[in-house]
Amino acid sequence: MLRVEELTPTMRRIVLGGPELEADFPFLPLAAADSVRIVVPDEETGELTLPAPGRRDAMSTREYTARRFDAGAGELAIDFVLHAHGPAGRWASTVRAGGLLGVIGPRGSQVFPGDCDDYLLVADETGLPAIERFLEELPAEAVVRVLVLADGPARELGGGGRDADIRWLGAVPVEAVVEAVAAVPIGPGSFVWGAGEAGVMRGLRTHLRQDRTMDAERVSVRGYWREGAAGTIED
Numbered sequence: 007m008l009r010v011e012e013l014t015p016t017m018r019r020i021v022l023g024g025p026e027l028e029a030d031f032p033f034l035p036l037a038a039a040d041s042v043r044i045v046v047p048d049e050e051t052g053e054l055t056l057p058a059p060g061r062r063d064a065m066s067t068r069e070y071t072a073r074r075f076d077a078g079a080g081e082l083a084i085d086f087v088l089h090a091h092g093p094a095g096r097w098a099s100t101v102r103a104g105g106l107l108g109v110i111g112p113r114g115s116q117v118f119p120g121d122c123d124d125y126l127l128v129a130d131e132t133g134l135p136a137i138e139r140f141l142e143e144l145p146a147e148a149v150v151r152v153l154v155l156a157d158g159p160a161r162e163l164g165g166g167g168r169d170a171d172i173r174w175l176g177a178v179p180v181e182a183v184v185e186a187v188a189a190v191p192i193g194p195g196s197f198v199w200g201a202g203e204a205g206v207m208r209g210l211r212t213h214l215r216q217d218r219t220m221d222a223e224r225v226s227v228r229g230y231w232r233e234g235a236a237g238t239i240e241d
């Protein structure tokens with residue numbers, strides 16, 4: 007780990023580097039939600055044990071978005087939500103330059119369509135790294151609306167001066183998320199991406215697919231964590 011950049015009191019950008027970071031790390035434009043699996047050192051012994059190659063091991067690994075990769079500098083940035091409920095959240099809260107982190111992946115890329123008329127991005131803080139990548143990478147003429155399920159504006163989201171409509175709703179319950187999304191116009195050329203707590207995302211997905219009759223290929227909504235459950239979730 008090379009350095010820490012404080013984004014807000016609840017998020018830190020952790021910049022990784024070192025000889026093990028492969029120079030051909032696959033980092034594709036519009037694969038905004040591509041993630042790596044991370045392994046944090048054992049909280050008692052400080053030892054870092056990577057799972058055997060090919061094993062997914064949902065209990066010892068956690069998924070995090072590849073926020074930025076700089077091949078020239080050999081740096082990979084990951085933005086962590088800081089919380090004390092789990093080992094990854096605690097590691098990010100306390101790590102200092104020189105700390106070790108295991109990184110595996112990314113496994114495969116989902117490249118999102120860049121030719122839609124408009125994009126609605128809905129996420130809590132865990133989805134902000136992907137949202138910032140969308141803001142940076144979508145074509146300049148695309149209409150982009152963002153609903154952030156966290157208090158704010160906590161900071162200005164990166165996006166190279168794009169004129170996006172960004173609203174910070176707070177950590178509201180699923181009903182309020184659906185109500186806010188119901189007020190957003192959606193047409194045949196719309197694309198909706200969502201990430202956050204699994205129960206909230208399930209309600210959002212149901213609204214989009216059933217109430218708004220959106221086609222599956224126009225909706226990418228995924229639970230990024232589950233209230234009360236540890237480990238990588240399969241959603």
Ligand SMILES: Cc1cc2nc3c(=O)[nH]c(=O)nc-3n(C[C@H](O)[C@H](O)[C@H](O)COP(=O)(O)OP(=O)(O)OC[C@H]3O[C@@H](n4cnc5c(N)ncnc54)[C@H](O)[C@@H]3O)c2cc1C
Pocket residue numbers: 039041068069070071072084085086087088089091092093094095096131132133135136229230231232233234235236237238239
């Ligand atoms: C594809 C993908 C990309 C992701 N990208 C990011 C990212 O870029 N940045 C990021 O911060 N997270 C990201 N996440 C979410 C992150 O993987 C989870 O929050 C993960 O559970 C954190 O691990 P942990 O060891 O801290 O907690 P765990 O050991 O997994 O969980 C322990 C407890 O903490 C709670 N918990 C977990 N996450 C949170 C949270 N965010 N807020 C409050 N309570 C929580 C759980 O409900 C559980 O009760 C991503 C998830 C996915 C699937």
